Amino acid sequence: MGKFVRLEGEDKSYIGTLPRDRSIPELLRTSVVCLDKPHNRTTHQTTQGVKKILGVKKVGHGGQLEPVMSGLVVVLLEDACKITRFIIQGDREYVFRLQFSREVPRERLERAFAKFTGKIKQVPPLRSKTRRVLRTKFVESIEILDARPRWAKVKVICESGTYLRKLFYDMTRLLRANVSLSHIRRTRSGNLTIQQAVTFGELSKAYQAYKNEGNEEPLRSILIPMEETIFQKKIYLTDASIPKICSGRPVFIDNIVAFDDEIEAEEVVAMFSLNEELVAIGKTICSGETMKTLEDGVVAYPIRVVMPHHLFRQNNNHVET
Structure with a gap:
């Protein structure tokens, strides 16, 4: 462009x-943190953990991630929360494993994936808190990373708000097998990637280096100015x-x-x-x-x-x- x-x-x-020349106090008001969320932790627990470590007054996030999922959660700090609804609109990338109830040839898998690429129709699942009305979502790609007769590892790039389990549940007729998802990991949100993410331990260590030793560099490498999230x-x-x-x-x-x-x-x-x-x-x-x-x-x-x-x-x- x-x-x-x-x-x-x-x-x-x-x-x-x-933006990259701001002081650390300014960055703590105007940045985001890419957190690598572990399994069995809610998005709320993740954002509150970041809030406690950094001592900021307000945090938000750039999209929910279920407790059973791991990977990238974008945590917005203070003034960066003003752009939450615009960050949420970015597309998502996930990597996970599909388990089939019976053997599924790769050719059948590819045909089903092609059928569900592009604009799709979805009704949110029963357990969803959102209104259960037919919605149009966009799936950019479904890529096979590895495949065996009874399982496959795939990467999906899709619009935010796409229900992954519902997407593959709707494929069961074409696959002629039931499908379950596991090891779901978000690897990208908008223009932020899992390579930019840190663990709670790494974030805490960087902040302590700044507070106790005056060493800004580790924390500067983690705090991403909100401007860099804009797509x-x-x-x-x-x-x-x-x-x-x-x-x-x-x-x-x-x-x-x-x-x-x-x-x-x-x-x-x-x-x-x-x-x-x-x-x-x-x-x-x-x-x-x-x-x-x-x-x-x-x-x-x-x-x-x-x-x-x-x-x-x-x-x-x-x-x-």
Whole structure:
């Protein structure tokens, strides 16, 4: 994806801080932690464990993971909780084992997987707390990592909110066998991966090194600025416009320095400073192609302001009148 620059020569900011250059106290307010959740622990227990270790006031998460599942849980710290509902929308990747009640040839397995790739229809299972209505979900891929007549190891990439067990239960007629899932492990959530995840022990050790020894590096390597979790297309704002947008005002075309190509009308986008700081999550009024032709007018509006107004102080040389 390319970037269209509206204001040549205006792509440098003199205000603000690059997210990775924030102090540790600032990072503890504006970051996420990728936690490798062990089996038999709830998502709530996981987030509260992170809260206790880091001594923060508020935590959230980027998607539930059942107690019997292990793997990536994205824990949001304090101000990062403001973008929870936007992180949750990212797709998911899981690796797990399928056990069949009878032998299933690989060719039959591949045909069934192909049938359930793309847009699928699901009704949430009876035990689900969500309303049991027919929903459309998207399964990007179902890949066989290893296969034997009575079992297979697979990797699934799917839309958030897809019920994995229901997905394979619905395949039983095509497979001509009952299917059970085990060793379910989430390996990716949005653009965050299990390779970035740490255990509770590693997180605690890094925090103690910071508190007791003044060694920031281990903790810095764990705290991921919330900006790096964003997968939405981006709009880059002028320094002078940011205080106004932090107050909830709409985005005019002359507030924009650059934006990602292929932005659509009515699309949820991320609004950034020129120092890559997240200002707000917003929604466009017109497409990127239309923006390229405009000289004035409103092109987007914030739906969730993330940056506190006082954190982006303007000096007198950059304030719009």
